[in-house]
Structure formats: C-alpha cells, structure tokens
Amino acid sequence: MKGDKRFSINKKSGALLKFLIGAFALLFFIAALNFFSSGLKNIFYTLNLPIQKTFWSAGETSAGFLTSFVISGSLNKDNQNLKNQIQQLQAQITSLQSVINGNQAQSNVSLACQNNGFKLLMAGVIGLDAEDMISINKGSADGILEGMPVINQQGALFGKIFKVYKNFSKVMLISNKNSVISVKVQQSETASAQGSGVTKEIDGVLKGSGQLGVYLDLVSIDDIINQGDILVTSALEGTFPKDLLVGTITKVQKNDQNPHQQAEVQPFLGQQIDNLFVILNYKK
C-alpha cells in the first residue's frame, strides 16, 4: 500500500518535472526566436517570395474570374451609370477648362514642388494578413525606413512602413486598428454649391477599423460634411505629405450628445495592389 502511494507520488513528481522542463524549453525557444526575429523573418520571406508571389497572382486571377461571373448581371446597369457619369464629368470639364488654363502655371509650380521632390521606390506586394498589414518585397537594403509613407500609382495613401527587414517590409494600412492619421475634408461640388460658395477646410482624424475599413472621427459637430466628400491628408502630424487621396465619405453619423461627428469612409484601397510606391525622402 505504502509502496503504491510512493510510486504515485514519484509518478506525479516525474510528470511535474517533465512539464517544467518542457515549459522552460519552450520559453527558451520562444526567447531565441524573438532575439533573432528580424533575421529569421527576412530569411523566411526571402525563401517564400516565389511561392507567395505565385499564389498571389493565382488568387488575383481566380478572384477576377469569379467576380466576372458574380457581377455579370449588374454589368449593364453599371455601364449605364458610368455613361451618365462620363457625360456629367465632360460637362464639368468644359466649364472648368478656363479655370484650369488660368491656374495651369501656378499648378505646375506647386506640383513640381510637391511631386518632383519625392523620391519614389516601387515595391511589389507579396502578402496581406488579417491584421491589415501588407508585405512588400523591398526593405532596408533598398533604403526603406520605418514610418515612410506608402502610396499607390494613383497617389492614394495606403499606409506607412511599420517594420523593416533587410529585403522586406511590413506596411501598416490606414485600415489597421492602430492607424490614426489627420485628414482634411474636401467638400464635393454639390455640397459647395449649396453652401456659401466658400470652401471651408474641415479637419478630422481618420481611424482604421480593421478588415480594410476606416472611419472619420473628431469632426466638429458644427461643420457640415456630406456623403461623397473626399478626404485628403493634412500633413499636420508630419508623417504623410499633404493632399494625398485617402477616401470618400459614404455615410455621416451625427449624435447630439457627442461634440464630434463621425463618418463611414470608403478608402481608396483597391483590390488591384500589385505594386505600391514608398516615398523615400519625405521629411517631417
């Protein structure tokens, strides 16, 4: 009887000892992984690059093929809507032509100051994770540093460099829940026409809500914002250059008990994101 009890205690002690050794080994393993984190991730991404790129392209092609089936029913309607929009835009272009001509010289100077000063680095997208982070195939070896702004070829803001490895970088999208950027609301033409004609600059803050969603916050309750208004960066915080496209307001949410109003925003984070551009020389 005594022997059985002793055997049981020994067995329990043995199991506890095994558990403690296992836990210690696991913690040591995790600590070692974190110590070599940057190097390991860089090697891992380098080895994965061809496979990931292949799967990325395959996914893009398959999704496009599938989408064409899904949306084929609404194509006619979309076509008609687009034709109407083209006509409206042509009318607007005609009326704005004289203004454009008048401002051309000034615009050129401004654009030269703003755009030509930027040194852009093209980077290929190789992955997107569930945490609204994109992996790109350029890293510190290409001159990328943390905090650099990332845009697409249309000049729309995608996010900023979050983590840099030797040959790869992680881009925190503006939809990441930790992303907060200051923006300006550019009022749509109809909204301006309804108002006094003077376009007021409205400041706000764009916050990421995850899963490629963003919302506008901290806009004063007295300011008038409307569906269709465009958001651009304001450069107040110094991370991003001013006037980069960010998104369009889709729904305004006002609450009398809240001194600020919010709005749902459709960001310009399209599905076709094969290549992005990192602004290398934007300084605070």
Next chain:
Amino acid sequence: MWIKYIFIVLLFYLFSILQNSFFVHFSLFGAIPNLVFVFFFLLAFFEPKNNHYQIVFYAISAGLFLDFFSYTYFGVSIILLLLIGSAMKKIQAILHEKRDDRFPLLYFLPLFTISLIFYDLLLNVFLNKFNLAQIVSGFSISEIIYNLLFASVAFYVYKKFLGLRFDDRQLALFR
C-alpha cells in the same frame, strides 16, 4: 511515423502561405480565413485525449507559422494555441463522459467558435497594445462565419479520408 509529422508541418506551411496570398483575394467583408487555425483545431479535436505531446507539436508548428506572418512577438500564437488545445481536450473529456453523442459536429462547431473568439480576442490584446475598445471592435462576425464554413468542410473531409486511422474506442466519439 515521422513522415506524418513532416507532412503536417508542410501542410501548416502551405496553409499559412495560402491564407496570406491566395485567399486575400477572396475576403468576405474584409475577413480572411485562418486556415492554419482551422487545421490546427481539426488535428487537436481528433487527437486521442491523452496524447498531449501531439497537441504541443501541433501548437508549436501552427503557432510558428502564424507568428512568422504576424507583426507581434514570436510565441504569442504558440502559447494561445497551446492553451486552446489543452482546454479543448479537457472540455471534450467532460462532454464525452456526460453523454454518448454520436453527432460530433455539435461539439466541433461550438468548440471551434469559442476557440476562435478566444484566439482573436487574446491576439488582439497583443496587436492593439491592450486598448480595450480596439480589442472588442476587432471582433468580426464575418470572420467567424467565414472560418466556420472552412472548418465545417474540413471536418467532413478529414473524417471521410482520415477518420479510419482511429481505433474503434476513439471512433465512438467522432463517428
């Protein structure tokens, strides 16, 4: 025997690549399926209850690949999966003792949902720097539904093609 482990690690690797590249283009309201988690849960669910070493092996392999693609610290997913795997085996043991249910999908789906919510919440704690509002807002119904869909399909595929390798005593629960 060892070839099984290599095969499992390769599958975890393949799923981690797929969910970060291929399935990005098939997002449902922004949600992307977590194939590595689904596969880990499936392996752990069908594992005989006393085999804790297997659960540890699955958790380390799956967690490692999840952590490689995550921007948080290494080890977060490994520890979370270890907790989920262990807790699930305990719950499964209790369920098995209380009733002899022949419809394990009834166990599988709720357990999977609870585990996924637990994993998402705790991962969000690390990702969002302990910001409570962001942690709770990180919750997405679409993500749960999307993953449930994959998990249900994987459950039947696993049972159909790999279920036979279990001995009869274990099969009583999973049949």
